[in-house]
Amino acid sequence: MTVAAHFEIEYLQYLGPDGKPVAELPQAFRDPATLLPLFKQMLYVRTFDTKSIALQRTGKLGTYAACLGHEATHVGIGASMQPQDVFAPSYREYGAQFMRGVRPREVLLYWGGDERGNDFQGPKNDYPWCVPISTQCLMAAGAALSFKLRKQDRVAVACCGDGGSSKTDFYAALNSAGAYTLPLVLCVINNGWAISVPRKAQTGAQTLAQKGIAGGLHCLQVDGNDLVAVLEAMRRATLRARNGEGGSVIEFMTYRLHDHTTADDARRYRGEDEVKAAWTREPVLRLRSWLTDAGLWDEAQEKAWLEECGRLVDIEINAYLETKVQPVEAMFDYLYGDPPADLLAQRASAIALDKAALEKRNG
Amino acid sequence: MSKKFLLPDLGEGLPDATIVEWYVKEGDVIRLDENLVSMETAKAVVDVPSPVSGKVLKLAGGAGDVIVTGSMLAEFEVDPSLPQRAEGQDTGHHHGAAAGHDAGHGVGSQDPAPDDRVVASDEGGAIPARGVPAPQGHADGTAAAKRDDAGTVVGAMQSSDAVRSEAAVAVGGVKAMPAVRAMARKLGIDIARVQASGGDGVVTMDDVKRAAADGSAKAGAAPKASPADMRAHFEATRAEAPAAAAQRSTLSQSGKPMRTQPPGVQASGQPEQLKGVRRNMARVMAAAHAQVVPTTLCDDADLHAWIGKQDITARLIRAIVAACKAVPALNAWFDGDKLVRTLHPHVDIGIAVDTDDGLFVPALRNADMLDGNGVRAAIGRLRAQVEDRSISATELQGYTISLSNFGMFAGRYATPVVVPPTVAIVGAGKLSFDVVAVMGGIEVHRRMPISLTFDHRAATGGEAARFLKALLDDLARPQ
Amino acid sequence: MAEQASNAPAAITLIEAITQALAYEMRNDEAVLVLGEDVGVNGGVFRATAGLSATFGTERVLDTPLDETTIAGLTVGMASQGMKPVAEAQFDGFMYPMVDFIVCHAARMRYRTRGRLTCPMVLRVPWGGGIRAPEHHSEANESIFTNVPGLRVVMPSSPARAYGLLLASIRDPDPVIFMEPKRIYRQYKEVVPDDGEALPLDVCYVLRDGSDITLVTWGAQVKETLEAADALAKDGISAEVIDVATLKPLDFATIAESVGKTGRCVIVHEAAKTAGFGAEIAARLAEECMYDLLAPVERVTGYDTHIPLFRLEMKYLPSVDKIVAAAKRAVAHS
Secondary structure (H helix, E strand, C coil): CCCCCCCCCEEECCECCCCCECCCCCHHHCCHHHHHHHHHHHHHHHHHHHHHHHHHHCCCCCCCCCCCCCHHHHHHHHHCCCCCCEEECCCCCHHHHHHHCCCHHHHHHHHCCCHHHHCCCCCCCCCCCCCCCCHHHHHHHHHHHHHHHCCCCCCEEEEEECCHHHCHHHHHHHHHHHHHCCCEEEEEEECCEECCEEHHHCCCCCCCHHHHHHHCCEEEEEECCCHHHHHHHHHHHHHHHHCCCCCEEEEEECCCCCCCCCCCCHHHCCCHHHHHHHHCCCHHHHHHHHHHHCCCCCHHHHHHHHHHHHHHHHHHHHHHHHCCCCCHHHHCCCCCCCCCHHHHHHHHHHHHHHHHHHHHHHC | CEEEEECCCCCCCCCEEEEEEECCCCCCEECCCCEEEEEECCCCEEEEECCCCEEEEEECCCCCCEEECCCEEEEEEECCCCCCCCCCCCCCCCCCCCCCCCCCCCCCCCCCCCCCEECCCCCCCCEECCCCCCCCCCCCCCCCCCCCCCCCCCCCCCCCCCECCCCCEEECCEEECHHHHHHHHHCCECHHHCCCCCHHHEECHHHHHHHHHHCCCECCCCCCCCCCCCCCCCCCCCCCCCCCCCCCCCECCCCCECCCCCCCCCCCCCCCCCCHHHHHHHHHHHHHHHHCCEEEEEEEEECCCCCCCCCHHHHHHHHHHHHHHHCHHHCEEEECCCCEEEECCCCCEEECEEECCEEECCEECCHHHCCHHHHHHHHHHHHHHHHCCCCCHHHHCCCCEEEECHHHCCCCCCCCCCCCCECEEEEECCCEEEEEEECCEEEEEEEEEEEEEEECCCCCHHHHHHHHHHHHHHHHCCC | CCCCCCCCCCEECHHHHHHHHHHHHHHHCCCEEEEECCCCCCCCCCCCCCCHHHHHCCCCEEECCCCHHHHHHHHHHHHCCCCEEEEECCCHHHCHHHHHHHHHHHCCHHHHCCCCCCCCCEEEEEECCCCCCCCCCCCCCCHHHHCCCCCEEECCCCHHHHHHHHHHHHHCCCCEEEEEEHHHCCCCEEECCCCCCCCCCCCCEEEECCCCEEEEECCCHHHHHHHHHHHHHHCCCCEEEEECCEEECCCHHHHHHHHHHHCCEEEEEEEECCCCHHHHHHHHHHHHCHHHCCCCCEEEEECCCCCCCHHHHHHHCCCHHHHHHHHHHHHHHC
């Protein structure tokens, strides 16, 4: 038989679910001390996530997409990027975004129904949260194309889910990345579920990573709950991109420990046993073990740090809650750089209506 | 009957082909679709089938001859007893450029093609009747047939070298190219006030841009969409600019009296199409004139007995109500077609209000139920609404009788116009102090001239006179 | 492109005016690039980008893979990172996969980020019917975009306006859908100086002065409308012809001013009647010009059918006769 092409998909895992190494750790991430700050960041993200769910349940936040269980993947992706790079999230990767300089209050403003949440004060060129599934992957490809054409040392990183890897735009992105040799990293965060549809119903492909083969990209599958593996995979992919070797698809295997969003109830379609089992593989647990075994962490430190996380997150929550609603003209002020007269007329009429309503209320 | 077979375009825009070999000779009988001839083109060697069943009358050349696409290849005597193919319809496709002239298929025209097209093959695909010239050096095949760029990858596009240019358009007496006028609007410039530097008084693009830069011709009327508060970085609406004064003189430079226009030119005013209220008035008055039979009674109301300063309009309203109660015939609607009269139990008075834009007649509803204060308040509200043009169309109709208080300005008696379907209108003229003769001498009384026009189809003179008396009696009361 | 031997610029077709505008802007702004299917060596299937690849290289004239989603997504991605991509959709009928990126991202980028990110892109597309093309190559689909906030929809009707409006569209900081009536791509030539002068967006172009009736139209129908105006003039009816040019945002003031003068309006468009863009203009006339109207507003449009294949195509498109008849009805009304 003549083989026209063949492929292998490498799988990376360095720390097992119990926190014990299962392979020789890569040079860059061998020292637990360098990973301690990222572990603390993971705890911070989890604290934020828990409080955000509580905000929604108490009527102070609109629908919210929790990131419980994804902390290693998210924080690891964000930590692996440079300031000049561009990040294109879906709508869940707060851990990555906080590493990029997005603030929790901005996340809350967005889910709280205020567009100003998308006006990141930190990473000015990062993409906002993206509802049309996987379109962020293709926009990131466009960004990567602009970097390449302008000969800039910048990488575009986009995240989508296992469901997102089925979408046209994902395929268009990986095809573009291959056709133009783009500095693009496509992160497929496989958390097992696309709302109620399990991973195995999404595609006949054996792995999601291998979809990149169709675009001629480098592909890796990674234990997404192993921070070391995440960091190593991202290190390789961003290095390739910066060296002009083109794009990558990384499939991060993790698990969605919460519902799809606060408007979803996962108990309708998945069993408790599966979730319980997933908790034994969760990222904080194994990293905690590894760091504790290395003598760098203990219960007392965790208790103190969690309290501090709570305090810091509360500052952000209060900032969000105290932010006044935008004036009605905000609806009109960001449609065109050069707004047409008809629109300005509608703007004036909306302002007048608002003023009249206010006067009426004030009697 | 004989049929000429023209060489079809054998491969998307090929100008000609070379005969390699005939499969028949003159005099042979050939059947539909049997091979007729083998032709060599720039692309390939192609067998061409016969388009008909019949006898071969003539062949256009021998082996090695070049036949131009569209010229005759063979002629047949069609044998109707043998199977034939239906005439195809022209699909209008022109592979290659349409030789620089109109394809002849304007919008709204029909298939099949007009007669100057000849259907060259049974599949359709009309080609121009005249052929395309053969390229040079064909025999050794080195000059490949140059395929003209169709300019489209599908379909057939009208293509022409004709040059057109747009002319300056004279709108409102100002000549400018459409693009210049558009730029003026974009920049908020009143093009009528721009100094024209183009030939023949045409306003140029530079003229407009210069006017925008030096602010010399800002548009007068604020655009409808001017918001109450704008953020700093949006353009504010333009402020009004003073109108340029026209320089005129009654004497020419040589001291002779001047015409306003040279002879043969029409009068100098600018025709203005009536709009809005004024337009409406013209139509309503014309309709009234056509339908109503107007008769006017005039008299004077004696206000000598009035105590204190009183609101004249309010007194007039009350007097009209009193008169309507005394003579309901004048508080009615009349339908002249059906000859139906409707007496109203309520009194809604249409009050004529004069504005710069024209005449408004808002309705003072239920005048018969309002007291003095109520009347004053209602009139005030109506006037304010008219002034700021917030009055709705429903407020401007449905009154049962009208009042025109023209006496505020000048005029004693008038023949005010009755507006159908009402049948009466009261006109109040200018108050004056008149010398009146009374028993035993002369006095000076304050009086108000009153004119009552009524529609004589609907009311009698007697009714009108009694109405007028009731009106005058009420007006004469002290308060 | 032909060299200019003399100082006088050559007369060029609409499609050549497009090429001329693209070349001018690419020479003068290195952020501008062109992408689409077959735009490179082939110069585009209508030759809109002929010669650009040779002049500016393959990093400024990109052939894309065969996928409209890809074109739209890459364009939005590049535009949101500071470039000025001018994308080409090969045909109107192929645009639909792009609608997702146009509506969900291009039209919203400035809005959702409160101006932090913007999308200064142009999407050019050969538009409309009348070239006897196969299915899906003759769509007059402007109404899909005219209802989307945050977009501009621009349609030239002459070589000069194609040049000037395309320059303006490329320079505009927001997304523009630039619809080029393919029926008149090569219909005649006009002298268009290559001076880089943009024409104003967001305003109508009054092409002909008249006092009895206002004919409002856009795209290839400008041709038939002007011919109708000539025919009406022979019957003593003076028609004012307005080319809307920028459909969105609409310059209604010019139309209102004209109808205020004439009192009558006929709107002509190729697209199907129901919910076509003529409905918007007719509604505005009813809202704001009711007392100026002497006759009902009429729309002369394509039927509410798909544009037929070419054997019937010319019966579908609004003809000079249909426009003249509608105008005469309006004039006879009062």
